[in-house]
Amino acid sequence: MRNRYRFFAEIRDGVELRHKIQAMLVCSTIFFAIFGAVIGSEHSIWQAFASAVKLPLLFLLTLVICLPTLYFFNTIFESSLNLGQNFALLLAAITVTSIVLLGFAPVVLFFLITSSQYQFFKLLNVAVFVIAGWIGIWQLSQGIWMLTAHDRRGARARSRIMRIWILLYAFVGSQLAWTLRPFFGAPGLPFELFRGLGGNFYTNIFASLGEVLGFFVVR
Amino acid sequence: MGLEKSEPVEPRPPQPVPPPSPAPEPPVAPPPPPAPPEAPAPLPALTTLPLTADEFAKLARPAEPLSKAEKERLAEFTELAAQPVTGYYLAHILRLLALGLLVILIVINLPLFNGLALARALPDRQALIIRDGLLLKGSGPEVFVIENNHKRWVSSLDAFQHYGYVWDDVHLVDDSFLKQFPDDRPLHVLLKCEASPHIYRLENDLKRWIKDIPTFTAEGHVWEDVQFVSCDYLRQIPNGPPIPPDAGPPPEP
Numbered sequence: 228m229r230n231r232y233r234f235f236a237e238i239r240d241g242v243e244l245r246h247k248i249q250a251m252l253v254c255s256t257i258f259f260a261i262f263g264a265v266i267g268s269e270h271s272i273w274q275a276f277a278s279a280v281k282l283p284l285l286f287l288l289t290l291v292i293c294l295p296t297l298y299f300f301n302t303i304f305e306s307s308l309n310l311g312q313n314f315a316l317l318l319a320a321i322t323v324t325s326i327v328l329l330g331f332a333p334v335v336l337f338f339l340i341t342s343s344q345y346q347f348f349k350l351l352n353v354a355v356f357v358i359a360g361w362i363g364i365w366q367l368s369q370g371i372w373m374l375t376a377h378d379r380r381g382a383r384a385r386s387r388i389m390r391i392w393i394l395l396y397a398f399v400g401s402q403l404a405w406t407l408r409p410f411f412g413a414p415g416l417p418f419e420l421f422r423g424l425g426g427n428f429y430t431n432i433f434a435s436l437g438e439v440l441g442f443f444v445v446r
Numbered sequence: 447m448g449l450e451k452s453e454p455v456e457p458r459p460p461q462p463v464p465p466p467s468p469a470p471e472p473p474v475a476p477p478p479p480p481a482p483p484e485a486p487a488p489l490p491a492l493t494t495l496p497l498t499a500d501e502f503a504k505l506a507r508p509a510e511p512l513s514k515a516e517k518e519r520l521a522e523f524t525e526l527a528a529q530p531v532t533g534y535y536l537a538h539i540l541r542l543l544a545l546g547l548l549v550i551l552i553v554i555n556l557p558l559f560n561g562l563a564l565a566r567a568l569p570d571r572q573a574l575i576i577r578d579g580l581l582l583k584g585s586g587p588e589v590f591v592i593e594n595n596h597k598r599w600v601s602s603l604d605a606f607q608h609y610g611y612v613w614d615d616v617h618l619v620d621d622s623f624l625k626q627f628p629d630d631r632p633l634h635v636l637l638k639c640e641a642s643p644h645i646y647r648l649e650n651d652l653k654r655w656i657k658d659i660p661t662f663t664a665e666g667h668v669w670e671d672v673q674f675v676s677c678d679y680l681r682q683i684p685n686g687p688p689i690p691p692d693a694g695p696p697p698e699p
Contacts, residue, residue: 232527254540261547268565272555326540332547339565340554376520379511 231319231366232373238315239374248315251322252287258325259283263410265332266352269339270412277420278410285407286321289400293317296395300388301371304381308374316370324363331355345414346435352411353432360400364393401428581611584621596630604648608635631666639677642699652686655696661689 238244260279267278298313308316338351368389375385404410405428412418512520554565580592581600589606590597600606635648636656645662646653656662680699688696 230527230529232523233529235523236527257544258540261544261551264551265547268551268555268563271566272563275551275555329540329543329547332543336547336550336554373520373523376512376516376523 231370234319235316235370235373238312238319238370241312244311244315248311248318251315251318255286255318255322255325256283258322258329259286262325262328262332262335265335265339266411269345269348270409270414271418273418274409274412277418281407281410285400285404286324289396289403290314290317290321292399292403293392293396297392300392301375301385304385304388305378306371306375306381306385307378308371312374316367316374319370320363320367322363323366324359327359327362328355331359344439345411346438349411350432350435350439360397364396368393404428405431581616582619582624583616584619584624586621589616590624590627591633592627593630595627597624597627598630599632601632601634602649604651605633605635608648609633631668631671634667634671636667636672637675637680637683638672639675639680639699641677642680642697644697644699645672646680646683646696646699647689648683649686651683653680653683653696654686655688655693657688657690657693661693665689 234247238247259282263278263280263282264275266282267275294310294314294317297317298308298310301308301313335352335355338348342348371385371389375382378385408422409419555563557563559567576592576595578593582590582592582597584590589600589611591600591609591611592598600609600611636645637648637653638645645656647656647665647667648654656665656667677699685696688694
C-alpha cells in the first residue's frame, strides 16, 4: 500500500491477489477493532469489547452487501475487472479507511479523556468516520479508474455509475451502522449489545448537532 | 411445404443438405449516408446478420478514446507504479501505533481512580442524556424520575422498588440542574383488585385505603397510575392509616 499505483497495477495483473486480500482482511479487522475499542471505552469495558467486534463487522458487511452491485455495474458497462479484482479494490478502500481511523485514534482518545460531552464525542467520531470513509472511497475510485482506463467502451457510463454506487455505499454503511448500534453507548444507559430499531442515523446526527449548538436537548 | 394434403407422400431417400446460401441482399435498402470518420457506424439492417459477438459489441457501443488529460493521468500513474516503494517504516509504525493504542486502551479501562476507569472518570453530569426514566437526586433526600421533560418525585422506597429502579441508576446533580424541570405529580404505588372497588396506596410496606374519588384526585392521583393486582396479594399487605386519617376503618379488598 506504500505505492498504491503499483498496488493497483498488481491487482490489475492479478499478482498475489489472494495473499493481498488475506493481508488486507487481517489488517483492516485489527485496526477497526482497536478503533472500535477506543470509542466503546467511553461507556464501559463491555461496550469497548462489543464495539471492537462490531466495527470490523460493520465495514466487512457493508463490503459484502455492496460488492455485487459494484461488480455487476462494472460488468454491465464493459469493464474487464473480475469479481476478485473488484473485491480486492473495495477491500483496499476499506483497509485505507481503517488505517486513517487508526491514525485518528490518539485524537479520539484525547477527547475521550478530556471531554465528557457525549453528543460532542459522537459528532467528533462521525466526522472522523466521514473523513476516513471519504479517503477510502477516493482510493477506490482512483483504483477503478486506473484498472479500467483501457476499457474505453462504456467508460463514461461507468464513471457516472460509480458516483451513484458511492452514494449507495454511504447509505448502506450508515444504515447498517444504525442497525448495529450502539458503538459509543449513551452515558446513564446500561450496556446493551444491540439497541432496538427505530429512528434513523441522519435524524440522530441532526439532533446531536442541535444539542451541541444549544438549540435543543436530545431525549 | 407446398404439398397438397390429398397427394400421397412418397418416401424419398435422404438428400444431402445444401450449404447455406449467403443472405440475400436487402431488396431496396439505400446505401447509408457518408459518415464522418469518428462517428459510430450505423447499425446494419438485420438481414445482414449474423454478426459475431465482438463485431456486434463494436457496433453497439463505440469506444470512448482517452482524453489528453486522461492520457497524461494514466501515464503519470504508470510512471508512479514503476517507482520503487518508499516509506519502509510504515508497517513498523502502524504496528507500533496499534500496540501503543492497545496498551493505552487497557490503562484507561483499569479502575484506577476510586474504582473509576480514566476513560469514564469525568463527572457524568454534562454527559447525561435527558430521557424518560432518568433518575436524578439533588442535595435533598428526594429522588426524581424524568417523564416528558417533567420531574416526578418518587414518593417512597416502595414506589422506588415497585417501579424497578436501582440506586446505581440515580445520578447526583446540582439543584440548579433539577430546577430546570417543572414538577409533575408524585410517583406513588396505587393498587386495586378486580373484585373490589377500593384503591390503596402502598407506603412503607403498608396499604393505605383512599376513601373516595374526591380524595383520590385531591391527592394528585390519576387513573393511569392505578395498577391491578390480585385480591389475595392485596389482602396480604397489612393495613396502614387511611387517607384521610379520619376516614374510618379501611375495608378489606
